[in-house]
Amino acid sequence: MGFKAFGYNVISLIWDSIVRSKHYNVAYLVAPEITPDEISNLSKRLNFYCPELKLEIKNINSAILSCAPILYFCDKNKLPTWIKCIRGSIYYIDYRSNPVDGWEWISLANLCSSCKPNIEDSKIKFTNYINDLRAQHLSKCYIFGTGSSLEKAIGYNFSDGYRVVCNTIVKDKKLWNHLNPNFIVAGDAIYHFGHTMYARTFRKDLYDRMQETPTTYFIYPQQFHTIVYRQFKPFEDRLIPVPVGNYKYYHNDLVNNFYLPALGNVLQLLLLPLACTLSKNVYMWGFDGRAPQDKLFWKNSEKHSYSNYLPELQKEHPKFYEYYVPKDEPTKYINNNFGDEMDELLHQAEINGFSFTMMHKSWTPTLMKRFRFDQTASINKK
Template sequence: MGNNALKTAAKGSVNTLNALRRRFAPRRVFLYAPDAGPDVADLEQRIRFYFGDDIRITHLKSPAPTWLLAHGPVLTFRPKDAPPVPLFQQALGVFDVNFRTNSIEAWNWFDAEVFLNGSPDPAVSRRNYDAWKRRVLAEGHRQATIFGTGPSLARAIERDWSQDIRLVCNTIVRDAELWHHIAPHAVVAGDGLYHYGPTEFARTFRADLLKRLRESPDTVFIYPDLFHSLVAREIQIEPERLIPIRRGTAHTVHATLKDDFALPALGNVLNQLLLPIACDLSKSVRLWGFDGRAPSDVLFWSNSNKHSYPELMHTLREHHPAFFDHFVPAHDPESYVRAVHGDVLEHCLSQAEQQGWHFEMLHKSWTPTLSRRLAPDVEPAQ
């Protein structure tokens, strides 16, 4: 039996054990945080946000092999110099949630939640997605336009988008006027920190998202299935309009939904959600609101202030310090942008273009990959 077969068999066994545990064991998490100090109270608040007020919290006093027999996820607050949690322990339910040292702790919380409660049924998601796709394609639009939240998004209200399939992302929901002008077929959001966390920034986003979805009964919300438990709890609309999709293993954007009905194993909302959905609906994809990172920008890149929450950014940085220290380091603040919008994005678009897709950037962009695909009447960024 090969390594992949062994991994698949092991994962199947763990899933079977987890299903039995969820059926018969009480809802409980275990917290091992001997070095957390005053952060313990904060950790308990976060636990209740991610798992619900009815969750039982058991504090562990020492690490021990009995972790592996625990009837629930083990959350650890590992010291900065501690080695990463071994993969076999992660598979068996041990998750590092030290927000001061672990840059991906926001996602680990959701991995732990899925370990406890399970994932949504992919067959239901596929059925709802296919029904929505048929409705969209029946409108007869020949091209899809995807919208980012860069400063140029504010100018989208000057154009008529009614002849396009329209896909928007995350904090555009703040602006009701532009939302209804675009009248999106779908909205997406994929960041465990900005969109699904307990901060005031993320909570405000979800409240605005719910308002816009209730105002637009034909719009669906598409997102990674990792976040489904929180979405189902907070976004109270018709369940068929909530479409969680699992993350697959592909590193392409043009065929993952058709072939495997999975999101690609790529970072950033553009690569992971907007492009795969747009490519599944049309071979002609246009982009608006992807200004890229200008030389004067701070953090990742600038957003349109009218379509984000700049006054609440501090809540993200205070709640998830390790994330920003890692992904926007002071010595190389452009590292993340290069990683997701550099060679990876270029490779994905080139692969799709070889298979007949066409991409067109509708205004100037500081992202070289997109600037190489400017519409003929657009001047490049200087």
């Protein structure tokens, strides 16, 4: 390590020790070029993520001399490297240039909140519930996506296995109560834990569904706990924040290694690891994939998504969509998250005794090769 890098590390450690015990009441907005409408928009976002903070506009030279968090509304590559190295608490919230601006806001919320997840307590709750479920001696685990085929699940009985659902299935009260899920998982900063009507509606519906099924636990990456706890404190005994580790495989028993894999997408990050914790026989429903005519990532079931709120989501996070589903390469996200890497990770689990069965046809080749034609006949009709 060079002397300059060593110096930057020392300064960074000192900065971290300062901000850990700091209480904030202001955030400095550094924006070389910004319109009144953009300022208003950022103020609304700040009011959601950190309602106790006031927004003040500063130039970068004065902002870096304070301990207050800096909201940098410009391409991060334009910020001098030395500032990035020595000044912590800079958040790149420019939705025009940063595809993960939603995650930056989550980081800011965590900095300013006194609500920190107790991971040891979370692990104990999780382990106790898993032990209760394992005592049922069910031979399989069903996991459910929100593709178009999810609508057909209402016609079948899945009570012979554990049931893990995700995301906006919460919109469908009838299907939710029919499945009576053991777990609900979610893990996206803008779709589930953000400031838009899409995310707010998801959380409202989730709250209602959690009231209806008192044995459903909510599992999510720990970074979202600040947002979750605000609204879901009445269900504190069923909230399971889990840290993300540095491994990349699905067949991890979360009871023994209480970390999620460092993988993207709810299927890889949450559904498959949780299913592999519950059973060696994993059955998948609602993962239709991206048909050639689909827009954005893929087509969701209309009964299980908030398509009327998608335009706002796209407007609020334009770079997110431009980066992950570019017009000249619309299958980029699918290829990166459901292609060769997923196939290899499923194969690794399979040679360790796990089986994965796709219960209906899918446009995703990795899942389609695990399709078994007679699976709907092998479970009981409703």
